Structures are given as C-alpha cells and as structure tokens.
Amino acid sequence: MKPESALVLEELRSKLRPASVAQVGGFRPGADPLTSWFLKGVCLPGEGLPVWKGQPMFPLIQIRTDELPVIPEQLKGIALLVLFHNREHHPFDQPHGEGWLIREYATLEGLELLPELETPYHPFPVRWVSVNDDAPGWEDAWDIIDLSEVNDDTQASDSFFDDFNRYGGTKVGGYPMEIQHSVGIKDFVFQVGSEEKVNWMWADNGIGYFHRSAEGIWQFSCQFY
Template identity: 65%
Template sequence: MTPHAAHVLEDLRSRLRPAAVARVGGFRPPEDPTTSWFCRAVGLPGETVPQWQGEPMFPLLQVRVSELPVVPEALAGIALLVLFLNRHEYPFDRPHGEGWLIREYTRLEGLVPLQADSGPFRPFPVAWNRVDDDAPGWEDAWELVDLGPVNDDEAASNAFFNAFSRYGGTKFGGYPTEIQHGVGLQDYVFQVASEEKVGWMWADNGRGYFFRTPSGDWRWACQFY
C-alpha cells in the first residue's frame, strides 16, 4: 500500500461515527408503551392513526429518543417519534405526509397506545446497542476524503472494504449504509433496514433512509438489491 493511500485511510478512520444499532426482540417486552417498538405506537389522547388515500397507515417504528445511546443532533428536543407508512405502496419520491409520516412528541407524559393494526407485520420491542466505529460506504466516503489514491491501490481498496465496520441494520446516527449508490450525508438521521423478525422488507431486502433539516422538515430515500 502506498503511503498516500494509507494516509487517506487513516484520515477516513478518524471520521468514524458512533451509532445506536437496533436489537429486535429477544427480551421480555416492557410494560411501558412509550418504549421503542416495531409496529406499535402511542399518541396523544384522541389522536388517531394517520390516513393516506382514505385508509389508515400503520406504525413501522416507534423510537423513544432517551433510549438511544447515540442521539443525532437533529433529534434535540424530541422525546419520541413514530414512523408511519401506508399499506399498499412504497412511497418512493413522495414528500413527507404523502404515503409516509413521522410524528414527533416533545414529552412522553400523557401519551397512550394507539389502536393501530400492523397487518401482516409482527410487533417486536427494540433495544439499542452503541457502536463507535461506523464507516461510510464507497460513494458517500468521497464526501469526506479523496479516495483517488485508494482507488488506484489494490491493497488500499481491499482495506477500505474489509478493514472498516459498516452496520447495515436499523440504526440512528453513524452513516447510511448504501446499497446501489451513495445515499448522501447531509441531514441524515437514521435508517430502517428490512427486518426479518418483523416481516418487513423494503422491496428486495432494501433500506429506508430518513433525513431531517435544521428547520425540522423530513425527507426519505430508499435503496434495495
């Protein structure tokens, strides 16, 4: 490996990020409904499940922010959020509120379970594990460092793909785990993976990526195999 390529990899290693990685099920479900869950949700008294084209959506993921060992800056002031999706189509290229919706709550007090039908998907509680070495994929890494010397060096290229950790499951923080191409790092907050236990899949074993601007606007993207 050339010294230049080695220096680039060391620069990239200095930019690794912490992340909160989901562990789905495998433990006794908590009694508190305001904890993190796949396919269960809470809301304010009198609040109903959001609608899309005249039909109720379902809660894919509820997250209690205080449970996250790594909290993205974009979630400052948010105590709990719920990601809802419609039942009939992946809302590719649709803006927030059209086929998908994230509700935010600044307090846990007063929240009550929503009567939401998860359909064929199986509810599971979620616990969170901290990692401190999440690395970006090939295309997103170019936003951080010039990978030209790595691209020209076989040993360095192998090290890029084999000597760094990339966590492809549901996670908050860290870097988005790309599948087809770069996801983009600006405003990235979390990703939701295809989760076998839950029975949820984005198209062909894909991932959904969620971004929140400093003004509080959400957008999303999806990649799959």
Template identity: 65%
Template sequence: MNPAARAELDRLRQAQRSASLATAGGFRPPQDPLTSWFARGVGLPHETLPAFEGTAMFPLLQIRVSELPFVPPQLRDVALLVLFQNLSRHPFDRPHGDGWLIREYASVDGLVLLPEVARPFRPFPIRWSRVDDDAPGWEGAWEVVDLTAVNEDEAASDAFFDDFSRHMGTKAGGYPYEIQHGVGHHDFVFQVGSEEKVGWMWGDNGIGYFHRSPGGQWRWECQFY
C-alpha cells in the same frame, strides 16, 4: 500500500461515526408502551392513525430517544418519534405526509397507545446497542476524503472494504448504509432495515433512509437489491 492512500484511510478512520443499532425482540416485552418498538406506536389522546388514500397507516418504528446510547444531534430536542407507513405500497418520491409520516414529541407526557390496525407485521420491542466505528460506503466516503490514491492502490482498496465497519439494519446516527449508490450523509438521522422478525421488507432486502433538515423538514429515500 502507498503513503498517500494510507493517509486517506487514516482520515477516514478518524471520520467514523457513532450510531445506535436496533435489535428486534429477544427479551420480554415491556408493559410500558412509551419505549422503542417495531410495529407499535403511541400518540396524543386526540390523535388518530394517519391515513393514506382513505386507509389507516401503521406505526413501523417508534424511537424513545432517551433509550438511544447515541443520540443523533437532530433528535436532541425530541423525546419520542413515530414513523408511519402505509399498507399498500412504498411511497417512493412522495413528500412527508403523503404515504409516510413522522410524528415528533418533545415530551412523552400524556402519550397513549394508538389503536391497532390489521397488518401482516409482528410487533417487537427494540433493544439498542452503541457502536463507534460506523464508516461510509464507497460513494459516501468521497464526501469525507479523497479516495483517488486509495482507488489506485490495490492494498488500500482492499483495506477500504475489509477494515471498516458499515452497519446495515435499523440504526439511529452513523452513516446511511449504501446498497446501490451514495445516499448523502448530511442531515441523515436514521435508517430502517428490512426486519425479518417483524416481517417488514423494503423491496428486495432494502433499507429506508430518513433525513431531517435544520429547519425540521423530513425526507426519505430507499434502496434495495
């Protein structure tokens, strides 16, 4: 491996990020609704389920931030958030609030379990685990280092793909896991994978990515195979 390529890989290794990885179920569900869940959510007593085209949406993911072993900086003032999705179709290219919605709460005081809505998904509590070695994919890595020398060295190119961890599935923090192309890691907060236990799928085994700007505006995109 040539020295220039090795140096860039070392720089990339130093740029690895921490993340909290979600595992669905595998333990007795807690009685407390104010924990992290797939397909179950809470809200304030006056709040109802958000609607899309006249039909109630459902809570796809609830994150209790204090349970995260690593907390993304955008969530440090958030106690709990709930991601809602509609039941008819993936809201591609739609802005926040149109077919998908994230509610944030600075405190869990007064939050109550939202009513159930008929859905083909199974609720599971979430257990989080921390990793400190999440690396970007090929396109995203160009935003961090110059891969020109790596691209020109076969051993370095193999090391890029073989020696770094890129965590897919549902996670908070880290880098977005690329499927088709770069996602952009600036303002990235969390991703939701296709969760087999839950029965949730983005297209063909895809991932939904959620970004939050410094001003608090959410945006999302999706990639699948």
C-alpha cells in the same frame, strides 16, 4: 499498500461515527408503551392513526430518544418519534405525508397507545446497542475525504471495503448504509432495515433512509438489491 493510500485510510478512521444499532426482539418486552417498538406506537389523546388516501397508516417503528446511546443532533428536543407507513405500497421518492409520515413529540406526557391495525407484520420491542466505528460507503465517503489515492491502489481499495465496519439493519446516527449508490450524509438521522423477525422488507432486502433538515423537514429514500 502505498504510503499515500495508507494515510488516506488513516484519515478516514478519524471520521468514523458513533451510532445506535437496533436489537430487534430476543428479550421480554416491558409493559411500558413509551419505549422503542416495531409495529407499535403511541399518540396524543384523540390523535389516532394518520390517514392516507382514506386508509389508516400503521406505525412501522417508534423510537424513544432517551433510550438511544447515541442521539443525533437533529433529534435534540424530540422525546419520541413514530414513523408511519401506508398499507398499499412503498412511497419511493415521495415527500413527507405522501404515504409515509413521522410524528414528533417533545414530551412523553399524555401519550397513549395507538389503535391496533391488522397488518402482515409482527410487533417486536427494540433495544439499542452502541457502536463507535460506523464508516461511510464508497460514494458517500467522497463527501468527507478524497479517495483518489485509494482508488488507484488495489490493496487500499480492498482495505476500504474489508477493514471498516458499516452497520446495516436499523440504526440511529452513524452513516447511511449504501446498497446501490450514494445516500447522502447531510442531515442523515436514521435508517430502517428489512427486519426478518418483523416480516418487514423494503422491496428486495432494502433499507429506508430518513433525513431531517435544520428546518425540521423530513425526507425519505430507499435502496435495495
């Protein structure tokens, strides 16, 4: 490996991010509904399930922020959020509220279980594991570092892909896990993976990415194989 390339990779190591990675199932769920779950969620009294095209949407994932070992800046002031998805199709490239929706709650006080809705998916509780070495993918990394030296060095290029950890699946914080191309680092908050236990899949084993702007606007994108 060329010395110049090694220096670039060393700089990249200084830019690794912490993240909260989801552990789905494998432990006995508690009785408290105000915790992180796939396919279960809570709401305010009388709020119920959100509706899209006349049909109720289901809670894909509920995230309680004080359970996260790493809390992104965008979630400060949010005690709990629930991501809803419609039952017809994935709303690729659609704005917030069009087939998908995120509800935010500043406090846990007064929240109650959502009505149950029949879906082909399986509810599972979520625990969060802390990691400190999440690396960006190839295209997203160019937004934080010049990889020209690495691009021209085969050994360094191999090291970029082989010697850094990139966490797929469901996680909060860190960097989005690229599948096809750049996802976008700016305002990235969390991703939801294709979770086998839940029986949930984005197209062909994909990942859904969720960004939140400084103004509080959520955006959704998805990549798959």
